[in-house]
Amino acid sequence: MPPTSRPTLEDVARLAGVSLGSASRALSIPAQVKPGTLERVRRAVEQLGYIRSGAAQALASRRTRTVAAIYPTLDNPIFAVSIHALQRTLWELGYQLLIASHDYKPEREGDVLRAIVERGVDAIVLVGSEHSDEVFELARKYELPYVLTWSFNESKRAQSIGFSYYEAAYEMASLVASYGHTRIALCSGIANGNDRVRARIAGTRAALKVAGLELRSEWIVEQPFNFEGGRQAVRHILSGKDRPTVLICGTDLNAVGAIDECRSQGIRVPEDLSITGTDDIELAGLVEPKLTTIHVPTVEIGVRAARKVVAMIEGAELADELPMETRLVVRASLGRL
Amino acid sequence: MPPTSRPTLEDVARLAGVSLGSASRALSIPAQVKPGTLERVRRAVEQLGYIRSGAAQALASRRTRTVAAIYPTLDNPIFAVSIHALQRTLWELGYQLLIASHDYKPEREGDVLRAIVERGVDAIVLVGSEHSDEVFELARKYELPYVLTWSFNESKRAQSIGFSYYEAAYEMASLVASYGHTRIALCSGIANGNDRVRARIAGTRAALKVAGLELRSEWIVEQPFNFEGGRQAVRHILSGKDRPTVLICGTDLNAVGAIDECRSQGIRVPEDLSITGTDDIELAGLVEPKLTTIHVPTVEIGVRAARKVVAMIEGAELADELPMETRLVVRASLGRL
DNA sequence: TTGAAAGCGCTAACAA
DNA sequence: TTGTTAGCGCTTTCAA
Numbered sequence: 258m259p260p261t262s263r264p265t266l267e268d269v270a271r272l273a274g275v276s277l278g279s280a281s282r283a284l285s286i287p288a289q290v291k292p293g294t295l296e297r298v299r300r301a302v303e304q305l306g307y308i309r310s311g312a313a314q315a316l317a318s319r320r321t322r323t324v325a326a327i328y329p330t331l332d333n334p335i336f337a338v339s340i341h342a343l344q345r346t347l348w349e350l351g352y353q354l355l356i357a358s359h360d361y362k363p364e365r366e367g368d369v370l371r372a373i374v375e376r377g378v379d380a381i382v383l384v385g386s387e388h389s390d391e392v393f394e395l396a397r398k399y400e401l402p403y404v405l406t407w408s409f410n411e412s413k414r415a416q417s418i419g420f421s422y423y424e425a426a427y428e429m430a431s432l433v434a435s436y437g438h439t440r441i442a443l444c445s446g447i448a449n450g451n452d453r454v455r456a457r458i459a460g461t462r463a464a465l466k467v468a469g470l471e472l473r474s475e476w477i478v479e480q481p482f483n484f485e486g487g488r489q490a491v492r493h494i495l496s497g498k499d500r501p502t503v504l505i506c507g508t509d510l511n512a513v514g515a516i517d518e519c520r521s522q523g524i525r526v527p528e529d530l531s532i533t534g535t536d537d538i539e540l541a542g543l544v545e546p547k548l549t550t551i552h553v554p555t556v557e558i559g560v561r562a563a564r565k566v567v568a569m570i571e572g573a574e575l576a577d578e579l580p581m582e583t584r585l586v587v588r589a590s591l592g593r594l
Numbered sequence: 595m596p597p598t599s600r601p602t603l604e605d606v607a608r609l610a611g612v613s614l615g616s617a618s619r620a621l622s623i624p625a626q627v628k629p630g631t632l633e634r635v636r637r638a639v640e641q642l643g644y645i646r647s648g649a650a651q652a653l654a655s656r657r658t659r660t661v662a663a664i665y666p667t668l669d670n671p672i673f674a675v676s677i678h679a680l681q682r683t684l685w686e687l688g689y690q691l692l693i694a695s696h697d698y699k700p701e702r703e704g705d706v707l708r709a710i711v712e713r714g715v716d717a718i719v720l721v722g723s724e725h726s727d728e729v730f731e732l733a734r735k736y737e738l739p740y741v742l743t744w745s746f747n748e749s750k751r752a753q754s755i756g757f758s759y760y761e762a763a764y765e766m767a768s769l770v771a772s773y774g775h776t777r778i779a780l781c782s783g784i785a786n787g788n789d790r791v792r793a794r795i796a797g798t799r800a801a802l803k804v805a806g807l808e809l810r811s812e813w814i815v816e817q818p819f820n821f822e823g824g825r826q827a828v829r830h831i832l833s834g835k836d837r838p839t840v841l842i843c844g845t846d847l848n849a850v851g852a853i854d855e856c857r858s859q860g861i862r863v864p865e866d867l868s869i870t871g872t873d874d875i876e877l878a879g880l881v882e883p884k885l886t887t888i889h890v891p892t893v894e895i896g897v898r899a900a901r902k903v904v905a906m907i908e909g910a911e912l913a914d915e916l917p918m919e920t921r922l923v924v925r926a927s928l929g930r931l
Numbered sequence: 932t933t934g935a936a937a938g939c940g941c942t943a944a945c946a947a
Numbered sequence: 948t949t950g951t952t953a954g955c956g957c958t959t960t961c962a963a
Contacts (some may be wrong), residue, residue: 279933311712337674653940
């Protein structure tokens, strides 16, 4: 017979014949409670099917045991995989994940964060290192620990878990140059409010400069990170009178879309146009031709972000993070000239 | 100068020169407050940078304005897209999304739900109609409204938002039979604890029966819903002495994996083996050959689940749901015999 | 190790 | 329309 309304800790204490305080301690700090008492509380909990009230607990303890994450979007596979790892790891550590997105509209992030703060969380996970002042102020004001993910930054002011987009882009551009390409286009993603995109452009440009090459501004194509963005990029570079021999894409999604557009326009990859990606999603090894890309530690970012953020909440000693490794994956979509 | 600690409603009331009650009402039910009072409260809120405490609000009002969703996994694109829509719609309706997964281990779902109930949410979104008794009991005991998504079921006992997997599978199998295939294999997904998979098998079998065909048990391959599962399915059906002429896949992910395996084994699609998918993810139109598949209302499921669940929370009148439409998408991967 | 009691910050019923 | 006040269910001193 379940009681008509949700049992409270007081019900548990009464049934167990102990005080409210002891019942609370039995659940939260069992080490401070005699085995006998513990056992009686345990039995009462079981008998009543008691479940703590998170709201009351949160109000009294000022801890919610939940972490919020704000992503640009949830439906990019790179984020979906990482979010999955984040959620699993948080779960193992005893935390829940509250999730939100701003659809690549950085200006909305403040509102989203405000709603989340109102809801109550112990810490937040953000993507990238560029956020509005409002975001950082809110975090400071409410003493919310946060970790910046995906892009690693040296600055000691914030914890970050990720890799250097600059370095990754530099490596790819160097590889492309070493294959003899001189006319190089970049499908970079949309730079506004996105530090990763800007780092990618800068890294690409730097590597080309070392090779004595130039990244022409008309060949930097800003497109969303999806298949269609890749298609558009191909259309764009084909519309000029001069044509590049390679298109470096900021995500594999763009690259796959670009390959598809080439196929429908009868352009051979890599013979007529080489295409490279970034991320090394599973699909990269499945398309024809297989994608030359950069492997990034998608799952590991989720796992480490979870651990880091929990460590911050719990006031643990924080090891200094190092930038994570990326790795060129050379496959057929990049040809030699 | 931000105050040293988070301002409370009492601080707001004091600054505005009104009572705590009025301040609360100004925020929650502004219609019951005089414009002048409202304005003073509004200014005090702004001046203090006040943000409500969700925990206190939840404790006093017994509402968290949070909805939980439990998915098998977050990194299947079909779920990622739907979750994104769910989150967006909930956000528009003023609710936050707490998200969890059980990695296709239905037996873990009870534990996950327990933790969520403890955390406190106003309602839950579940995938499929098959759940452990524990799940339904928990929902009942804590009077948690829930909606079952993806698979539509007639039963009036629960609200569901989705389509008929049986019908969808039936249509696909009918199409396949009408193309002259008689030796038909099915990569179904893993049936244990998954009503959608079982409905798919039943629907396929029923359609074939009408066509005078049989679905051989050795050609029902249970594999996870990912690329590798599709690859394995191809290996499996090639290992028998008798070979099917078509492989119907339960997800496009399987189908794409299957196509890839065929390519690496030198099997032509659809000449040597036809392959069909389910879901009509964006990728389905990008692979070679393009996938014959079933379009399912991925985004719409997320949107309607959000609306339904909020309606239930807010005690609104619930319209009867109808099964959602699916649609065959015929492309090149299915050949005629 | 335990019990008593004072909040945590808000909502909602009631009275004015 | 507003103010007053009693909780919501827990944690956490403090004393015993």
